């Protein structure tokens with residue numbers, strides 16, 4: 001299903017939780033809505049589901065209007081599956097009954113699924129790896145298994161759109177990594193469009209076809225994971241997604257001279273977003289910088305914190321202009337004087 005949001009906004013009392021926004025989601029696309037707490041992610045998802053009515057604007061699904069002022073197609077008529085952070089399983093139903101429920105009770109379940117209920121249940125159990133656990137009750141399942149049941153229930157009636165609200169945040173770190181892969185596999189197998197809300201940039205970058213970065217009820221940037229990570233367009237996206245250092249300096253067309261260097265250091269930046277050029281900044285991710293000795297031409301600084309991280313070290317370095325984060329395999333000590341370089345191959 002393709003989805004279009006046209007000038008959709010939401011106000012709670014005097015508070016504007018979502019500023020007018022426009023967004024198109026293509027059929028079968030995996031879109032992550034990424035942003036910090038309170039930026040409006042869940043509100044957006046609830047409007048797609050039909051639980052919340054926008055204050056203004058229109059939502060279309062497959063070019064049919066499902067929401068506009070004075071009209072809202074009820075959630076049960078939208079062929080949508082939902083997965084929440086707190087799995088929301090029914091304590092009195094076993095795994096199979098969780099999957100059977102939407103097949104029997106969703107008004108929009110296609111008849112070919114209803115007529116072959118047993119086959120459908122078996123195939124969904126297999127998709128989420130719970131073939132052996134059909135008769136288990138929720139209290140007999142681990143956290144990861146419970147989340148798989150929640151996903152199985154959401155996809156059972158073959159929805160055209162799967163909405164996921166922070167589905168992995170109550171699982172431990174190892175399990176989260178496994179579940180990322182499983183959700184990707186389910187997306188490939190079902191071909192369902194997914195809108196996936198998260199505040200975890202790693203999750204969004206790893207799984208999504210496109211990421212919508214939100215802040216304070218507004219879309220900051222929409223793009224592929226590579227676009228968002230490699231070419232942020234705003235300070236917020238650069239910091240939130242890439243943990244970038246925003247180095248200040250002087251732009252002369254596409255070349256940049258950082259503050260605190262004597263003019264001999266110049267970085268090329270033909271692909272740096274215009275916003276940074278207009279405010280005299282160059283975004284540099286921690287893994288793009290190289291650290292050298294103080295004699296080398298670069299931004300001079302002092303190491304103010306060192307963290308060993310296995311493959312490399314994570315440093316904080318203070319320069320005349322600010323405090324920066326750098327990942328480097330080279331060992332430096334606290335208080336070492338260093339210089340920061342942006343190698344030509346890392347310049348945008």
Ligand code: ATP
Nearest residue numbers: 012015017035036037038039040041042043044199
């Ligand atoms: P989180 O990651 O913490 O869930 P979020 O990005 O999903 O945050 P929303 O839940 O969409 O944020 O909320 C957006 C803003 O709207 C918040 O400031 C929230 O306090 C406010 N808000 C949400 N629902 C209501 C409501 N029913 N009444 C009043 N304000 C609300």
